[in-house]
Amino acid sequence: MSIGSIRIAFFADSYKEVDGVALTSRKLVEFARERNYPFLCVRAGDSTRVEKTGSFTEVILKRSAAALSLDTQLKYDPLFNRHARRVRKELEEFAPDLIHITGLNDVSIIGSWLANRLQIPMAGSWHTNIHEFAANRLKKTLGFLPAAMSGSIADLAEKWILRGSVFYYRMPKLNLAPNEEITSLLSSGTGRVSRLMGRGVDAEFFNPAKRTVNDSKLRLGFVGRLRSEKNVRLLADVQTAIDKAGLTNYKFLIVGDGSERGWLEKRLKNAEFSGYLSGEALAEAYANMDIFLFPSLTETFGNVVQEANASGVPAIVTDKGGPKFIVQDGETGFISHGTAEFSANVVKLMKAPSRLGLMKQRSREFAESRSWSAVFESVYQAYFEALRIADEQKSAILEKEK
Known part of the structure; x- marks a missing residue:
């Protein structure tokens, strides 16, 4: 299997928002489309629909009125799993080699659940320190309490949210992280291979x-x-x-x-x-x-x-x-x-x-030395490595059963 023939199903928790996570997701999709790589992108949008162009498939899912605002633009829909059957149908038709999840939000939760149900290897990427965000906001919300008390509650919440996040990232065969500290955290906390996934910049546009x-x-x-x-x-x-x-x-x-x-x-x-x-x-x-x-x-x-x-x-x-x-x-x-x-x-x-x-x-x-192409070429190398790990684990299981 060559790098460009790997069939990727990408579950983007953030895509249209104005932030670095959404930008990275859009750039990855752009990279795959420009090279005509087989790629399926699942994301939230203003209506539910499926769009197909050549080797690229986009599954866009509308969030319900029950969606909760996590930020100015980012939302979480507790009813998002109603789309699971539709997504499963598209996954079975696309037949991905690997599913790539991007966090703990509603889109990736469907991706991780279906990866488990359909026995498709998974890669994960860490984009947001949700434990620090949550602790920061909780401390602000508890501002009416004595500082020592609100600080202790926020610290405890941060610890448990981080523990839960790391546990979630034990599901992928390989994890991608944006900096060396998180790469080390995921490697030690999950026991999974973790690789650095930097970010590029368009030095022609920003000038x-x-x-x-x-x-x-x-x-x-x-x-x-x-x-x-x-x-x-x-x-x-x-x-x-x-x-x-x-x-x-x-x-x-x-x-x-x-x-x-x-x-x-x-x-x-x-x-x-x-x-x-x-x-x-x-x-x-x-x-x-x-x-x-x-x-x-x-x-x-x-x-x-x-x-x-x-x-x-x-x-x-x-x-x-x-x-x-x-x-x-x-x-x-x-x-x-x-x-x-x-x-x-x-x-x-x-x-x-x-x-x-x-x-x-x-x-x-x-x-000028930080191109997006170089970043995503390394991501595709990581996809290849994740598939190799999955194959080795499968072979080891079969060997034990003999």
Whole structure:
């Protein structure tokens, strides 16, 4: 069997949403379609239908009115299993060699259940630290309790959600993870082979040539959901540090939306809030930034960091989560240990225009080496490895039965 002949059924928990997980899913589908690989994609959509073009099949399933909002756009439908019979029919017709699940949401739950029922080998990819997100939001919800108590409850919830998540990922033959820490976590926690699945960036689309502002004002940018798990309130601390340093020629450019927007609008005195952007408007916004600020503590990767780099914008990130594996400290940005250092790094770079210029150049050079094609070629190698593992396990069982 050649790599391109492997028949993949891909269950995408996030696809049309505005986030890095959905982007990665769409890029994988695009990669397979461009190469005419046999590929079936199951995802949620605005209506239930099946679309077939050549070797590509798309099964789109509508969520019910009972669907719960997990985020601004992402939902979970407790009645989604009503689609299982339809999906099974399409799977049996497509005859996949491997099922690829992407998380613990409604779409992948159907995928994992049918993989077990139909005895189809499975690969899994970890995209979201749901345990950290849940703990963060729970702590915020329990804000009326003493800090020590709400913190203890949130920590306990995080521990148990993580344990359940890792248990779920014991089902696949092989797991894919966005950074080295999660790769190690899955490997040790599941006993399964785990491989790194990075992310690419379109360095032609995200390009510093798309800059449209030419004044002397430094623009400090953020792109993403304005939610508590993104730690966006740290931007107010950055503003305080900049003001204390006596710097005035700056502006925040905030791209995105969410529950924290109102809080930020009240406190950031010199900021432009654009809401969600896409296409050329997003590429232009990135190119108009000078320093990218990404204070998230729970990110598994950080596609936006690479998009900023491709636009010639160095990034300042925390030492938690995936972005620290993207940033080359002191070259394409800074990895910050705590709020004070994060703010200090912003001030330091604002005061050093020559260094900022050099870091812009290096950020662009780095991003040019991160192609989506290379990422998905390695994913297909992992698919091949998962099938080999499944075959070896099957042979071992047959040998024991002799």
